[in-house]
Amino acid sequence: MATIKDVAKLAGVSPSTVSRVIAGSDRISERTKERVRRAMNEVNYVPNAIARSLVRSRTRTVGFTLSRRADQAFSNPFFSEVLRGMSATAQRWDHDILLSISLDEQDEKKKCLQLIRERRVDGMIISTSRVQDEVIDVLIREKTPFVVIGRSAGAPVLSVNNDNVEASRRATKHLLEQGYRKIAFISGPRDLVVSLDRGQGYEKALVEAELPVEAKRIVETDFSEEAGFAALCRMWEAGVDFDAVLASDDLFALGALRFADHMGLRVPEELGIVGFNDTPMMTHTHPPLTSVRILSYELGAEAMELLLQGLENREKLRPGKEILLPAELKVRQSSLRQGGKTEKQ
Amino acid sequence: MATIKDVAKLAGVSPSTVSRVIAGSDRISERTKERVRRAMNEVNYVPNAIARSLVRSRTRTVGFTLSRRADQAFSNPFFSEVLRGMSATAQRWDHDILLSISLDEQDEKKKCLQLIRERRVDGMIISTSRVQDEVIDVLIREKTPFVVIGRSAGAPVLSVNNDNVEASRRATKHLLEQGYRKIAFISGPRDLVVSLDRGQGYEKALVEAELPVEAKRIVETDFSEEAGFAALCRMWEAGVDFDAVLASDDLFALGALRFADHMGLRVPEELGIVGFNDTPMMTHTHPPLTSVRILSYELGAEAMELLLQGLENREKLRPGKEILLPAELKVRQSSLRQGGKTEKQ
DNA sequence: CTGTTAGCGCATTCAC
DNA sequence: GTGAATGCGCTAACAG
Numbered sequence: 001m002a003t004i005k006d007v008a009k010l011a012g013v014s015p016s017t018v019s020r021v022i023a024g025s026d027r028i029s030e031r032t033k034e035r036v037r038r039a040m041n042e043v044n045y046v047p048n049a050i051a052r053s054l055v056r057s058r059t060r061t062v063g064f065t066l067s068r069r070a071d072q073a074f075s076n077p078f079f080s081e082v083l084r085g086m087s088a089t090a091q092r093w094d095h096d097i098l099l100s101i102s103l104d105e106q107d108e109k110k111k112c113l114q115l116i117r118e119r120r121v122d123g124m125i126i127s128t129s130r131v132q133d134e135v136i137d138v139l140i141r142e143k144t145p146f147v148v149i150g151r152s153a154g155a156p157v158l159s160v161n162n163d164n165v166e167a168s169r170r171a172t173k174h175l176l177e178q179g180y181r182k183i184a185f186i187s188g189p190r191d192l193v194v195s196l197d198r199g200q201g202y203e204k205a206l207v208e209a210e211l212p213v214e215a216k217r218i219v220e221t222d223f224s225e226e227a228g229f230a231a232l233c234r235m236w237e238a239g240v241d242f243d244a245v246l247a248s249d250d251l252f253a254l255g256a257l258r259f260a261d262h263m264g265l266r267v268p269e270e271l272g273i274v275g276f277n278d279t280p281m282m283t284h285t286h287p288p289l290t291s292v293r294i295l296s297y298e299l300g301a302e303a304m305e306l307l308l309q310g311l312e313n314r315e316k317l318r319p320g321k322e323i324l325l326p327a328e329l330k331v332r333q334s335s336l337r338q339g340g341k342t343e344k345q
Numbered sequence: 346m347a348t349i350k351d352v353a354k355l356a357g358v359s360p361s362t363v364s365r366v367i368a369g370s371d372r373i374s375e376r377t378k379e380r381v382r383r384a385m386n387e388v389n390y391v392p393n394a395i396a397r398s399l400v401r402s403r404t405r406t407v408g409f410t411l412s413r414r415a416d417q418a419f420s421n422p423f424f425s426e427v428l429r430g431m432s433a434t435a436q437r438w439d440h441d442i443l444l445s446i447s448l449d450e451q452d453e454k455k456k457c458l459q460l461i462r463e464r465r466v467d468g469m470i471i472s473t474s475r476v477q478d479e480v481i482d483v484l485i486r487e488k489t490p491f492v493v494i495g496r497s498a499g500a501p502v503l504s505v506n507n508d509n510v511e512a513s514r515r516a517t518k519h520l521l522e523q524g525y526r527k528i529a530f531i532s533g534p535r536d537l538v539v540s541l542d543r544g545q546g547y548e549k550a551l552v553e554a555e556l557p558v559e560a561k562r563i564v565e566t567d568f569s570e571e572a573g574f575a576a577l578c579r580m581w582e583a584g585v586d587f588d589a590v591l592a593s594d595d596l597f598a599l600g601a602l603r604f605a606d607h608m609g610l611r612v613p614e615e616l617g618i619v620g621f622n623d624t625p626m627m628t629h630t631h632p633p634l635t636s637v638r639i640l641s642y643e644l645g646a647e648a649m650e651l652l653l654q655g656l657e658n659r660e661k662l663r664p665g666k667e668i669l670l671p672a673e674l675k676v677r678q679s680s681l682r683q684g685g686k687t688e689k690q
Numbered sequence: 691c692t693g694t695t696a697g698c699g700c701a702t703t704c705a706c
Numbered sequence: 707g708t709g710a711a712t713g714c715g716c717t718a719a720c721a722g
Contacts, residue, residue, distance in 0.1 A: 001464070003715055014693045019717060027691055049463035050404065051715035053395045055698050061443075068429070080424050084413070087446040091456075096465065098406075099444045101432040111436075118394035119346070120441065225629055254629050261631075281626050284570055284599050286606075348699055359709045364701055372707055396699035400714050464715095 002043035011039035022047060062090060062307060063098045063121035065135070067108040067128060077279055078296045079127075082149060085300025086125065093308045109135050116144050123307050125149060129161075129193040145317050147307045149299055151193045156320035158310070160302045164194055167292045167327035168201025169208075171274045172246055174290075174329055176209050178337045180244035180272045184235060186228055186252040187220040195220070198248045198276065216240045221252075228255025229262075236263070244272035244335070250279045253289055257334070273334040287333035295325050347388035356384035367392060407435060407652060408443045408466035410480070412453040412473060422624055423641045424472075427494060430645025431470065438653045454480050461489050468652050470494060474506075474538040490662050492652045494644055496538045501665035503655070505647045509539055512637045512672035513546025514553075516619045517591055519635075519674055521554050523682045525589035525617045529580060531573055531597040532565045540565070543593045543621065561585045566597075573600025574607075581608070589617035589680070595624040598634055602679070618679040632678035640670050 008015040013032060020028050021036040039045075053059045064086065066079070083099075090097050098121055102108035105128065112135055115121045122145065126135055129150025139146045140155055148159040175183050185202045188195040203213045217240060221227040228251060235242065236259075247253035253275030257267065265271045267287055275282065278293035302323060310317035353360040358377060365373050366381040384390075398404045409431065411424070428444075435442050443466055447453035450473065457480055460466045467490065471480055474495025484491045485500055493504040520528050530547045533540040548558045562585060566572040573596060580587065581604075592598035598620030602612065610616045612632055620627065623638035647668060655662035 004717095005715080015715090016694080016717075017692060020692085023717085025691095029691060032692085046459075046462035048399075048715055049465045050395060050398045051698090052717080053698095054393075054399050054700090054715080055717050057698075059395065064444075077422075083444065084446050087444065088448075091445070091447075096460075097444045099409075099428065099432065099442045100436070101429050102436075103433075107436075114391075115441075117391035120394045225626075251626070254626065258629065279626065281570075281596070281599065281624065284603065286631065349701095350699080360699090361701075361710080362708060365708085368701080370707095374707060377707080393699055396714090397701080398714095399716090400699080400701050402714075 001048075002045045003048070004045070006043050007036065007039045007045050010043060011036045057119075059120060059122050060094065061096045061098050061121045062086075062304065063100070063112070063115040063124045065100045065102065065108045065112050065115075065124065065126055067102040067105050069104065069128075078277060078294065081296035082127065082300035082303075085297035085302070086304045087300075088297075089301045089304035089308070093304075095304075095308060105130070105134060109138055113138055113142070116142050122311055123147075125303050125307060131191050131193055131196070140319075145307060145310050145314070147303045147310070149303045151197070151322060153193045153196070158306060158317055158319055158321050160299055160306060160323040160325065162294050162299060162327045163324040164197035164327070165201040165204065166324075167276075167329070168198040168246070168248070169205045170201075170329050171276075171290075171292055172202050172205035173209070174331065175244045175246065175272050175274060175335060176205065176211075178244075178268070178272055178335055180337070181211065182217065182242045183244045183246055183272075184217045184219070184232070184240075184242035185246045186231055186248055186256070187218060188223050188248050190220055195248060202246055217242055223249050223251055225251045225254040225258070228252035229258050230255075232256060232259040233262075243270070245274070247273065247275045250275040250277045250282050250289065250291055252276075253291065253334075254282070254285070257285055257289070267334050268337045272337060274329075275334075278330050283332075285334070290332045290335035291330050293328045293330050295327065298325055346393075347390045348393070349390070351388050352381065352384045352390050355388060356381045402464075404465060404467050405439065406441045406443050406466045407431075407649065408445070408457070408460040408469045410445045410447065410453045410457045410460075410469065410471055412447040412450050414449065414473075423622060423639065426641030427472065427645035427648075430642040430647075431649045432645075433642075434646045434649035434653070438649075440649075440653060450475070450479060454483055458483055458487070461487050467656055468492075470648050470652060474498075476536050476538055476541070485664075490652060490655050490659070492648045492655070494648045496542070496667060498538045498541070503651060503662055503664055503666050505644055505651060505668040505670065507639050507644060507672045508669040509542035509672070510546040510549065511669075512621075512674070513543040513591070513593070514550045515546075515674050516621075516635075516637055517547050517550030518554070519676065520589045520591065520617050520619060520680060521550065521556075523589075523613070523617060523680060525682070526556070527562065527587045528589045528591055528617075529562045529564070529577070529585075529587035530591045531576055531593060531601070532563060533568050533593050535565055540593060547591055562587055568594050568596055570596045570599045570603070573597030574603050575600075577601060577604040578607075588615070590619070592618065592620045595620040595622045595627050595634065595636055597621075598636065598679075599627070599630070602630055602634070612679050613682045617682060619674075620679075623675050628677075630679070635677045635680035636675050638673045638675050640672065643670055 004015045008018045100111045124146040127149040131153045148157050151161045219231040221231045245256040256273045260267045260271045275291035278291040349360045353363045445456045469491040472494040476498045493502050496506045564576040566576045590601040601618045605612045605616045620636035623636040
């Protein structure tokens with residue numbers, strides 16, 4: 001592999017001159033610039049990124065850690081879309097992504113710490129959003145530039161999040177407008193901020209409609225179809241009546257559809273259902289599922305953008321600044337009792 | 346940030362001694378080892394990975410590139426599972442993953458080349474598996490250690506793949522055993538090796554059953570539910586009759602389910618359906634979908650394992666060696682005409 | 691405009 | 707057993 005010295009020798013200049021040509025310095029004559037470029041081409045020279053990183057103390061690399069739990073919480077396509085968004089923006093800024101998927105939060109914390117301490121990355125993006133998030137604590141303690149995808153319930157951080165409260169409020173309001181009055185809410189685990197937010201939006205809509213928030217219609221469970229189904233069964237058996245379900249994840253909505261089928265309830269006539277995430281494959285349920293569309297790609301892209309800007313100008317890394325991305329309610333048949341029109345997907 | 350010099354000064358030894366302690370050299374007295382360790386703890390020293398990479402010409406980093414096309418081809422959960430598997434193995438070997446998701450093959454080729462030439466990575470894993478794959482050509486030309494997830498139809502490479510031919514043969518055979526005789530096959534784009542392999546398995550099973558392979562029952566289209574649905578409609582309108590569908594992707598199977606619904610055909614009585622990938626969310630279709638389960642996690646884990654072993658011992662990087670992972674047919678109701686029992690998922 | 695010098699943080703000779 | 711010297715490939719002063 002050719003080094004800067006080889007190029008310098010071939011072009012008959014010093015290594016620093018070559019370095020300047022690479023950097024695009026303007027105080028180099030066109031003649032030597034041209035000579036150097038020709039030499040570079042001849043030996044197929046490409047600067048060694050590692051050597052560069054060492055001397056500049058900048059790696060042009062961003063770390064992204066994730067622990068399995070969060071991966072499951074958000075449904076799968078969410079995760080890959082976020083990555084796509086991050087990668088696209090990183091590409092534009094000529095940066096790379098160092099990825100690590102851990103089994104649990106402890107592992108993630110460890111890995112995160114390692115990437116930072118070993119100076120492998122210039123900054124971090126994390127996607128965990130637990131109520132008590134140790135990864136965030138570490139990041140703050142290490143004074144690492146970082147952006148959170150989601151929201152911190154503890155220390156103020158720079159974050160980008162979809163507007164879960166508003167999305168949930170709108171979804172609930174939509175159900176109310178369709179004439180449903182007894183809306184059950186299936187919440188994900190309460191130690192995830194996202195669960196709290198969606199719950200809050202649900203309550204907000206009820207309060208605004210001057211309807212009581214009834215604890216018996218709210219159930220918390222793990223993200224899975226089975227859990228969603230079981231939760232509704234339990235409510236039913238407990239004698240709680242409901243005419244609609246706000247599912248804080250499409251998996252729950254799937255469970256709700258099965259519940260309706262199981263009980264012989266017609267959707268949307270006897271049971272309205274709204275999901276969260278608008279998982280692409282779910283457009284094809286019977287009936288098609290109304291769901292809140294999350295801008296996953298944009299979430300990743302925006303987080304990366306914020307971080308890279310912050311890396312260039314540390315002033316911009318204002319902790320406490322929370323960027324909210326709008327979420328859109330994709331109305332389909334599962335919640336359309338009034339016979340209104342279905343939006344095109 | 347503390348450097349090796351700081352530690353040396355504090356411990357009253359030379360930097361090289363500290364370096365030896367880190368490396369675990371045995372020709373260092375226990376006494377100084379202890380002193381050095383204490384100093385390291387005191388200043389919270391962690392070796393700088395970049396400096397280390399420079400001097401050892403080893404980054405302990407593996408690149409993984411992917412272009413959007415392949416991402417879509419394989420369904421989404423596949424992609425994240427592969428990443429999980431790769432990450433888990435990398436973790437065990439104390440290596441990291443540099444990830445890049447490109448828009449198209451040209452971009453991917455460029456990025457791949459960049460990672461290698463800039464010496465950011467020790468090796469590459471790629472997941473593209475086009476019939477004519479330029480990324481593979483680049484990798485070979487650059488003499489980079491690499492492993493392919495999938496299969497190369499051109500130059501021999503070290504690869505790990507699920508046994509698509511066999512899986513497809515078994516799926517087809519299963520349909521035959523259920524008494525279906527006119528099996529339609531929905532193929533993905535023919536420029537993907539995976540499509541060719543699945544088509545081959547389908548034909549193999551027919552030939553083994555001494556049944557004719559009829560071109561009119563084979564259709565090639567893009568991966569989407571809509572395309573699958575449309576393909577079947579076209580066949581139907583063309584007067585081609587079929588009593589079962591082998592869908593080379595679960596999305597196609599979804600389209601087939603809709604087709605059955607649309608036509609008023611009962612599944613599995615009047616139309617048997619088998620999908621590919623066993624997408625988790627798809628366990629909940631009506632009726633539950635029979636599908637070929639791909640070991641995505643294992644694919645990623647194995648690819649990483651092969652690469653890292655190859656990095657340690659280049660002899661092991663034998664191009665032409667193709668590791669095949671078994672795929673399992675998850676039989677559910679959509680293909681059970683005989684009233685046989687459904688496997689537990 | 692360009693060359694010389696020094697150093698990023700570490701590992702690895704070669705001495706003793 | 708340990709230290710001093712050297713260099714990985716590059717950039718950034720400082721000269722001139």
